[in-house]
Amino acid sequence: MTSVVVLDAKGLRALAHPVRVELVQLLRKYGPSTATRLAERLGVNSGTASYHLRRLAAAGFVEEDTERGNARERWWRSVHQVTRLADSELARQEPEAVLTYLRSVAAAHSLLTQRALNELQTMPRPWCDALDISHWALHLTLEEAERLHEELLAVVARYVRDVPEDAVVEGAERVSLVMHLLPEPDVSEPDVSEPDVSEPDVSESDLS
Secondary structure, eight states: OEEEEEOOHHHHHHHOSHHHHHHHHHHHHHOSEEHHHHHHHHTSOHHHHHHHHHHHHHTTSEEEOTTTOOSSOOEEEESEEEEEOOOHHHHHHSHHHHHHHHHHHHHHHHHHHHHHHHTGGGSOHHHHHHOOOOOOOOOOOHHHHHHHHHHHHHHHHTSOOOOTTSOOOTTOOOOOOOOOOOOOOOOOOOOOSSOOOSOOOOOGGGOO
């Protein structure tokens, strides 16, 4: 399995759908599966899951696992373990697709949190104590924010990746670590000392 795929325009458009983001994450997390089993996890019908799997296959994110499949049931597996959106020019060229993709990822992350909380009462106590949901409001320069991001990635890189085919260390359990670094740049407040009495500039496209 290739470890990292850097999104291009085609891949970005293929992943700009919440069901496809979830399908890729499930295949990476739990290993090969069928459309029927994936549909059950997502709460959608198998036809919907099958359609989105074919679209993902056309874009190179998943492929058939021919060693497991048969004439009646197709198995799918992820081609990559990590998706990276690293092209700032792509974000300028495909702003709507980038926004849709990021919203889909954020929604998937929210579901991860909700699922963990739903299982909290039946989770072993030591793992309950390990669960953490934290938030910090920081004031950083751009350089500090970039350095913080790099340092956090370096910490994560020291730990074993959650790859289904890898041997599991004794005592290890699957853990999801979600990281959001969210800039909140201040927007200058308008000067309200004097009311603006000028007429608005309205073009034909603004009229309904």
